[in-house]
Amino acid sequence: MRRIPACPVKFCPTRLRSFKGDKADFHVCWCGGLNIEHHDIVGGGMGGGGGHHKNPETIICLCHDCHEAVTTGGYKDAIEDGHYVVRNREGQRIARVPMWNILEGSA
16 A cells, blocks of 8 residues: 655655655644644745755744744744754743654654
8 A cells, every 4th residue: 555645745854754654644843733834944034045945854844833933933943963943032942853864764
Protein backbone atom coordinates (compact mmCIF):
# COMPACT_ATOMS: atom_id res chain seq x y z
CA MET A 1 0.00 0.00 0.00
CA ARG A 2 1.32 3.45 -0.90
CA ARG A 3 0.74 6.43 1.38
CA ILE A 4 -0.31 9.66 -0.27
CA PRO A 5 0.58 12.75 1.77
CA ALA A 6 -2.24 15.12 2.57
CA CYS A 7 0.04 18.15 2.19
CA PRO A 8 0.41 19.48 -1.38
CA VAL A 9 3.49 21.61 -0.52
CA LYS A 10 6.46 19.98 -2.27
CA PHE A 11 9.08 21.21 0.24
CA CYS A 12 7.09 20.23 3.35
CA PRO A 13 9.20 18.06 5.69
CA THR A 14 6.11 16.09 6.77
CA ARG A 15 5.25 15.31 3.15
CA LEU A 16 8.81 14.17 2.40
CA ARG A 17 8.88 11.94 5.48
CA SER A 18 5.64 10.22 4.45
CA PHE A 19 7.19 9.38 1.06
CA LYS A 20 10.04 7.68 2.97
CA GLY A 21 7.55 5.41 4.75
CA ASP A 22 7.10 7.44 7.94
CA LYS A 23 3.53 7.70 9.19
CA ALA A 24 3.89 11.43 9.96
CA ASP A 25 1.44 12.63 7.33
CA PHE A 26 -0.20 15.35 9.38
CA HIS A 27 1.02 18.69 10.69
CA VAL A 28 1.13 19.79 14.31
CA CYS A 29 2.57 23.01 15.71
CA TRP A 30 4.86 22.84 18.76
CA CYS A 31 1.97 24.36 20.76
CA GLY A 32 -0.41 21.59 19.64
CA GLY A 33 -2.27 23.70 17.06
CA LEU A 34 -3.44 21.96 13.91
CA ASN A 35 -4.22 24.91 11.58
CA ILE A 36 -0.76 24.90 10.02
CA GLU A 37 1.34 27.26 7.95
CA HIS A 38 4.84 26.43 6.68
CA HIS A 39 7.55 28.65 8.18
CA ASP A 40 11.09 28.98 6.84
CA ILE A 41 13.27 29.45 9.92
CA VAL A 42 16.28 30.74 7.96
CA GLY A 43 14.36 32.56 5.20
CA GLY A 44 14.50 36.26 4.50
CA GLY A 45 10.79 36.88 5.09
CA MET A 46 7.84 37.13 2.69
CA GLY A 47 8.81 34.43 0.24
CA GLY A 48 12.12 33.48 1.83
CA GLY A 49 15.55 34.48 0.73
CA GLY A 50 19.22 33.67 0.83
CA GLY A 51 18.74 30.41 -1.07
CA HIS A 52 17.17 28.70 1.98
CA HIS A 53 13.53 29.03 0.92
CA LYS A 54 11.92 25.68 0.21
CA ASN A 55 14.67 23.73 1.99
CA PRO A 56 12.85 21.07 4.05
CA GLU A 57 15.63 21.12 6.65
CA THR A 58 14.75 24.73 7.55
CA ILE A 59 10.95 24.46 7.30
CA ILE A 60 8.76 23.95 10.35
CA CYS A 61 4.99 23.73 10.62
CA LEU A 62 3.46 26.40 12.85
CA CYS A 63 -0.11 27.35 13.66
CA HIS A 64 -1.18 30.82 12.51
CA ASP A 65 -0.71 32.43 15.95
CA CYS A 66 2.82 31.03 16.44
CA HIS A 67 3.77 31.89 12.85
CA GLU A 68 2.61 35.46 13.35
CA ALA A 69 4.48 35.70 16.67
CA VAL A 70 7.84 34.80 15.07
CA THR A 71 7.36 36.80 11.87
CA THR A 72 5.77 40.05 13.07
CA GLY A 73 5.18 39.73 16.82
CA GLY A 74 8.70 40.27 18.12
CA TYR A 75 9.40 36.65 19.01
CA LYS A 76 12.67 35.14 17.72
CA ASP A 77 13.19 31.65 16.39
CA ALA A 78 16.26 29.69 15.36
CA ILE A 79 17.76 26.24 14.97
CA GLU A 80 20.04 25.58 17.94
CA ASP A 81 21.82 22.27 18.50
CA GLY A 82 19.36 20.38 16.30
CA HIS A 83 16.30 21.92 17.97
CA TYR A 84 13.77 24.53 16.90
CA VAL A 85 13.87 27.23 19.59
CA VAL A 86 11.42 30.10 20.15
CA ARG A 87 12.19 33.02 22.47
CA ASN A 88 9.72 35.67 23.58
CA ARG A 89 10.34 39.44 23.42
CA GLU A 90 12.33 39.28 26.68
CA GLY A 91 14.62 36.57 25.27
CA GLN A 92 13.22 33.78 27.45
CA ARG A 93 13.01 30.40 25.74
CA ILE A 94 9.38 29.33 25.47
CA ALA A 95 9.82 26.33 23.15
CA ARG A 96 12.54 23.82 22.30
CA VAL A 97 11.51 21.09 19.87
CA PRO A 98 13.78 18.52 18.14
CA MET A 99 14.07 19.16 14.38
CA TRP A 100 13.23 16.31 12.06
CA ASN A 101 16.20 14.80 10.35
CA ILE A 102 14.83 14.45 6.83
CA LEU A 103 17.85 12.59 5.49
CA GLU A 104 17.59 9.79 8.04
CA GLY A 105 13.79 9.88 8.33
CA SER A 106 13.84 9.97 12.11
CA ALA A 107 11.76 12.19 14.35
